Amino acid sequence: MTQGTALTARTIPGTVLSIDAMGSDLGPAAIVAGIAGSAAKNPNLRFIVHGDRPEIERLIDRRRDLSDRCEIRHADGVVTMGDKPSHVLRHGKNTSMWSCIEAVRNGEAGAAVSCGNTGALMALSMIRLRKIEGVNRPAIACLWPSRNPSGFNVMLDVGADIRADAEDLLQYALMGASYARNGLELQRPRVGLLNVGTEDHKGRAELKLASDLIERVSHAADFDFVGFVEGGDLPSDKVDVIVTDGFTGNVALKTGEGTARLIRELMGEAFRYSPLSRIAAMLAYTSLRRLSKRIDPRRVNGGVFLGLNGTVVKSHGSADATGVSAAIKLAARLAASGFNERLAARLAAAEQAAAAAIQSEAGQA
Amino acid sequence: MTQGTALTARTIPGTVLSIDAMGSDLGPAAIVAGIAGSAAKNPNLRFIVHGDRPEIERLIDRRRDLSDRCEIRHADGVVTMGDKPSHVLRHGKNTSMWSCIEAVRNGEAGAAVSCGNTGALMALSMIRLRKIEGVNRPAIACLWPSRNPSGFNVMLDVGADIRADAEDLLQYALMGASYARNGLELQRPRVGLLNVGTEDHKGRAELKLASDLIERVSHAADFDFVGFVEGGDLPSDKVDVIVTDGFTGNVALKTGEGTARLIRELMGEAFRYSPLSRIAAMLAYTSLRRLSKRIDPRRVNGGVFLGLNGTVVKSHGSADATGVSAAIKLAARLAASGFNERLAARLAAAEQAAAAAIQSEAGQA
Incomplete structure (x- = not known):
């Protein structure tokens, strides 16, 4: 049973990734196939999978050993490719994309992966994770x-x-x-x-x-x-x-x-x-x-959102299992390396130098 | 002898092209090799070749039958890749590029081909050939x-x-x-x-x-x-x-x-x-x-300048004989089809429709 498993960064060792199972051009099957591929290669990975529970459960249960490593979070709504970002911000609380970002915001997952609408994913990530100070x-x-x-x-x-x-x-x-x-x-x-x-x-x-x-x-x-x-x-x-x-x-x-x-x-x-x-x-x-x-x-495959308090990887909307797996691999590497904390520290350190340079530029202009 | 041949659109049947032999990364040898390749394929082509006369003459005389189809116009100066367009406009009258454009301006050639500095070539073409009315x-x-x-x-x-x-x-x-x-x-x-x-x-x-x-x-x-x-x-x-x-x-x-x-x-x-x-x-x-x-x-190879009173083809600076030959072929086709006259006529006809659309747009704003 996948329903009862609670996989959070705090309770289980290894890297936990938050995966949006919906919004891909190829449907949840490609996403779950990508998860299965990554899980087989990297035994340290755990997944929180967001979307339509019955469908995802059916797909995961078909794969051997995958259900133990996945926690499903049900979401009724799906962000489509045509949805305007502003609309998703106002009415998207029930979507798998929102739920996916939320697991990173809560510290349950080290990184999020979604194949959905880029504009909406960026808008949601900005609002829910917020920008790193100075960005x-x-x-x-x-x-x-x-x-x-x-x-x-x-x-x-x-x-x-x-x-x-x-x-x-x-x-x-x-x-x-x-x-x-x-x-x-x-x-x-x-x-x-x-x-x-x-x-x-x-x-x-x-x-x-x-x-x-x-x-x-x-x-x-x-x-x-x-x-x-x-x-x-x-x-x-x-x-x-x-x-x-x-x-x-x-x-x-x-x-x-x-x-x-x-x-x-x-x-x-x-x-x-x-x-x-x-x-x-x-x-x-x-x-x-x-x-x-x-x-x-x-x-x-995998565009990384930089400058936010949390790592989000945007996979191609049309990514197949190989593509999704590549995006998950990238997310796992960044989550494991503590990349986002290092980035924030770098930016803070460079802030002073940058501010000085900009001020001197403004002085000359 | 190449010196005495005067090849202008008026005196000799076929298509006359004006070729800047200087300013290419590979030197005049690549240009003359490209001319030779085009000349062999298309017996109707004649060329006015601009640049250092002794060097060009030596290169052309080595190729069989080419000297009869080329007129050399000597130019002391060369526009380099680093020259600013504004500098060439002020001080570039003695360059091969200027001379090359001039032959189109005078109606001696149906199109110009140059491998030189794009910015300078565009600036010279704009000033010497002028824009088509309405562009x-x-x-x-x-x-x-x-x-x-x-x-x-x-x-x-x-x-x-x-x-x-x-x-x-x-x-x-x-x-x-x-x-x-x-x-x-x-x-x-x-x-x-x-x-x-x-x-x-x-x-x-x-x-x-x-x-x-x-x-x-x-x-x-x-x-x-x-x-x-x-x-x-x-x-x-x-x-x-x-x-x-x-x-x-x-x-x-x-x-x-x-x-x-x-x-x-x-x-x-x-x-x-x-x-x-x-x-x-x-x-x-x-x-x-x-x-x-x-x-x-x-x-x-060959970017075509559109919107001027005359056809100018910009070849890659690093084009070899094959590349130069492709640019010459394009110039020859456009010169032979009377492309530029048709373009001007089209623009004039579309002018009215465009003006109406823009006015109506402005009215709405």
Whole structure:
């Protein structure tokens, strides 16, 4: 029976994650399959699963040993992809998304994972978890396949807010560096600011100002600032953290994913083209699988909300079991590393340096 | 001898193109190699080549039959990648870029091609060729590999101007539709507006306004407006023309190119990984070449400046002979189709519809 199990961070050792089972394009089955995959790989994980109890119970009971590690929290309501964030804030108390965030707020879970409506998830997270002191705009950070040794770069913001002024971009740099330290285990991350050229005179006015601010704070905040980077540098090994506003970041993220998807499809067509190419595909199977895995967007599924009192991972709405499992893995790593506490401490320490830099900038203007 | 040949649109039948031989990262040799490639494929082409006469002469004389089809115009100066546009406008009269644009201005050539500094080329083109009446901001349009029957979509602006208000975006829609008609031979192009989501409430305020304006004008301007599209739709078959501001477009273009480059490199590594994968690569040679050609950024080299009294094609600064040849092919096609005259006529016709839409919008506000 799953009903009676109470799994909280306080009572059971290991990492507890709060999972929104509803709101995914593929329904709760994909979410539970993702939970099962993660549970099999990591025996320390426990889950609080939010949504329609009968349906979730049926799905979990089908999987061996999963019911002992899951506590189900029933929620009548579901946030749909079309719901406006403001509507969810006013009328969403009965939804699985709200319940999912609440378990992090109460300290029962170390991190939350949801496939639902991004805008609503961000709005709920902001209101219920609140921003870390000193943070103006929270951001969503994603991992980006790159030539770096870890195989990834970090980019933020990829869609929390369509606006970002110079001070916001400075905070993104601080939060992104902290995420790269904990998520990619980089001692001294290299931070770059996304622009349309690397020359000083290029780009919007707020980017020049942000560049000055980030440069001044970089020493105290223990990262290297590499200056402006371009779209072509996103998968490069010259930068670890790419800072941009949420509009540009979202377009870049989806453009990169779309390009990779097109090439994967064309590659598949190329290998189905003739009998000879089909034989070639069989011979190259291992190599092709390795390549395919490297550029599979499901593997880097999971945008992390930065700047809140609690870790929230947004999975793709259309994520399948592999994608959900990747998002859960990321959430588990961040929860286990105490990432959010470290981020808050870093931000507080950098606050002084940043404030000094901004004041001096204002004095000059 | 190349010195005495005077090739102008008036004296010699066929298409005359004005080519800036300097300012490329790879030097004049790559440009002349590109000219030679294009000349071999298209016997109707003639060239006016601008730059350092002794060097260009030496390069052209080495190629059989090329000297008869090229007129060299000597220029002492070269616009470098680091030169500010304002500096080039004031002090650039002796440069090959200036001379290259001048040949289009004088009606000697049907289109100009340059690999040089984009900002300087746009500034020079604006001042010397002037904007088409009614155009506020010219734009740079690029071709984007897609699932459409033609294999391409059009995206603009990809870097002429980092700003664009709603009226500018409307003009981009009109110019892009005209380009798709002439460049991709589409009777009724489908136009989309790039945003971070397809829902009506998503994105910046100017995008909502632009969406209304484009919708109202689409019928009179003879294109279909498909509404908001996302980064993932750029290579799709649901849209032919993607409209965005020059900052976002430039980041998206370079992100797509960078992603494709990374995957090509990883694919190469995958096929060199083991003896078996090397054999597979040999067997799949034809299929892989077809794929590689389809996603080769050199094949879509050439951003077209739209909204000026004259056609200017900007080639990548690092374009090799294949890339330069692709840019020349594009310039030749546009020059031969009388594209620019048609674009001006379209804009004039759409002007009235647009003005009516904007006025009615202003009346409501």
